Amino acid sequence: MAGVKGQVQKRGVERRRAMVDAAIELFARQGVRGTGVAAVAERAGVTPSALIHHFGSKDGLVRAVLQEADRRALERLSASPDAEPTLEQAVEWFVRDAEHTAAAERELAALHTTLTAENLQPGTLLHTWFRDRGRALRGHLTALFRRAVADGSARPGHDPELLAAETAAFLEGAHLLWLLDPERIDLVAVHRGYFAGLLARLRP
Amino acid sequence: MAGVKGQVQKRGVERRRAMVDAAIELFARQGVRGTGVAAVAERAGVTPSALIHHFGSKDGLVRAVLQEADRRALERLSASPDAEPTLEQAVEWFVRDAEHTAAAERELAALHTTLTAENLQPGTLLHTWFRDRGRALRGHLTALFRRAVADGSARPGHDPELLAAETAAFLEGAHLLWLLDPERIDLVAVHRGYFAGLLARLRP
Numbered sequence: 001m002a003g004v005k006g007q008v009q010k011r012g013v014e015r016r017r018a019m020v021d022a023a024i025e026l027f028a029r030q031g032v033r034g035t036g037v038a039a040v041a042e043r044a045g046v047t048p049s050a051l052i053h054h055f056g057s058k059d060g061l062v063r064a065v066l067q068e069a070d071r072r073a074l075e076r077l078s079a080s081p082d083a084e085p086t087l088e089q090a091v092e093w094f095v096r097d098a099e100h101t102a103a104a105e106r107e108l109a110a111l112h113t114t115l116t117a118e119n120l121q122p123g124t125l126l127h128t129w130f131r132d133r134g135r136a137l138r139g140h141l142t143a144l145f146r147r148a149v150a151d152g153s154a155r156p157g158h159d160p161e162l163l164a165a166e167t168a169a170f171l172e173g174a175h176l177l178w179l180l181d182p183e184r185i186d187l188v189a190v191h192r193g194y195f196a197g198l199l200a201r202l203r204p
Numbered sequence: 205m206a207g208v209k210g211q212v213q214k215r216g217v218e219r220r221r222a223m224v225d226a227a228i229e230l231f232a233r234q235g236v237r238g239t240g241v242a243a244v245a246e247r248a249g250v251t252p253s254a255l256i257h258h259f260g261s262k263d264g265l266v267r268a269v270l271q272e273a274d275r276r277a278l279e280r281l282s283a284s285p286d287a288e289p290t291l292e293q294a295v296e297w298f299v300r301d302a303e304h305t306a307a308a309e310r311e312l313a314a315l316h317t318t319l320t321a322e323n324l325q326p327g328t329l330l331h332t333w334f335r336d337r338g339r340a341l342r343g344h345l346t347a348l349f350r351r352a353v354a355d356g357s358a359r360p361g362h363d364p365e366l367l368a369a370e371t372a373a374f375l376e377g378a379h380l381l382w383l384l385d386p387e388r389i390d391l392v393a394v395h396r397g398y399f400a401g402l403l404a405r406l407r408p
Contacts, residue, residue: 110324117321120314120383131385138388162397165381165389169398170370173377177369179324181335184342185369193366194373201401 019044019051020068023061028107032062032115059125066115066129069108076100087148087202091195094171098191102178109175116172138164145202154202163198170194223248223255224272227265232311236266236319263329270319270333273312280304291352291406295399298375302395305379310386313379320376342368349406358406367402374398 022043026035037058041048055061076097085093101109119126141164148154174194178187226247230239241262245252259265280301289297305313323330345368352358378398382391 113324114321116380116384117318120317120380127384134381134385135388159397162394165394166374166378166398166401169377169381169394170374171377172380173373173375174370176320176324176376176380177338177373180320180331181338184339190366190369190373193363194370197370197401197405201405 015044015046015050016054019046019054019061020065023065024069024108024111027062027065028111032111032118037061062115062126063129066112066126066133069105069112070133073097073100084147085144086151087144087153087199090144091199094195095188095191098174098188101175102187106179106182110179113172113176113179134168138168141167148202152204155204158202163202167198219248219250219254220258223250223258223265224269227269228273228312228315231266231269232315236315236322241265266319266330267333270316270330270337273309273316274337277301288351289348290355291348291357291403294348295403298399299392299395302378302392306382306391310383314383317376317380317383338372342372345371352406356408359408362406371402 019040023035023040026040026043037051038048040061041051044051051061055064115126116130118124119130121127138161142160145154145158145160145163149156149158149160174185174187174190177190178185223244227239227244230244230247241255242252244265245255248255255265259268319330320334322328323334325331342365346364349358349362349364349367353360353362353364378389378391378394381394382389
């Protein structure tokens with residue numbers, strides 16, 4: 001019985017994944033507005049009602065795609081959301097993440113940037129989601145810079161919140177520049193350059 | 205006669221400006237897709253055919269708005285496009301521009317960011333415009349960093365093109381973060397922080 005239940009659960013996970021993958025592909029290619037639930041369901045080989053059963057609505061599906069992208073990034077970094085990396089470890093992560101994005105995740109990165117820009121105004125559907133995700137990322141970065149000062153790997157005298165905002169700005173902007181001009185912007189090299197400069201500036 | 209001709213020209217400039225201002229306002233509030241030529245014309249107090257006469261098409265109007273934004277930025281900085289500022293001067297410009305944007309240009313900044321994100325893919329209407337504008341900005345920044353090494357205000361050993369890409373990424377990203385969360389992101393402070401760090405890193 002446990003075996004059958006396990007198989008059913010596994011099939012459920014695989015189906016969810018197929019739906020999210022189909023959504024990522026179609027959203028990135030045609031935009032979120034231009035992609036209907038029926039098209040995502042067809043691409044994933046499920047019925048539209050099965051898709052709605054999983055995600056509640058198209059908005060739920062978009063949110064699931066964004067969360068899945070973040071989950072995969074953490075998984076790639078083999079990190080739990082409450083891990084406490086050192087400054088050097090965090091920098092390695094960001095560079096590795098840039099390598100992965102440049103090699104295999106252009107669609108997802110484009111989706112993230114396009115949706116962020118579509119949700120700048122309060123009241124737009126995903127505004128709070130993106131705003132709060134930004135706050136959470138800056139919160140992690142602020143804690144990272146504080147720990148680095150505490151453990152002696154960074155010298156004091158910098159405002160950790162400003163450093164966090166600056167780094168988050170760089171990360172968003174680097175992806176935007178690369179998406180717009182991949183022939184001229186080397187996403188990985190520009191990450192290495194920025195973080196080498198940051199480490200040099202903070203070195204005690 | 206010269207006076208009459210001057211008045212007619214002045215009225216033409218004022219009308220063009222009224223149309224661009226109306227477009228900025230409506231595009232920022234309702235999006236470019238959601239704003240028709242007729243609405244812009246009505247807001248500016250001209251006929252739709254007068255508007256088309258000036259800009260050729262809606263795309264021409266969008267381009268005019270983006271160019272006007274860049275022109276106003278240069279005018280504010282009292283700089284010509286081929287000015288050759290020193291590193292310190294350029295940093296002052298960027299901070300002053302952030303002050304002006306934060307105080308008075310939220311709509312235009314949002315329009316710029318939204319349109320960039322809508323035109324990431326080759327083949328989209330304004331893709332080449334945004335890509336080439338990015339290349340031109342990075343070209344100016346690269347030249348700036350080269351001059352700074354040549355005149356002794358920056359030490360050698362940095363790749364000027366990478367520094368230019370990094371700085372351009374920071375500028376794009378800082379605006380995006382601020383647009384998304386103006387309560388928590390101080391656009392001017394984060395500019396000051398980034399450029400102070402950059403100058404410290406480059407100081408000979």
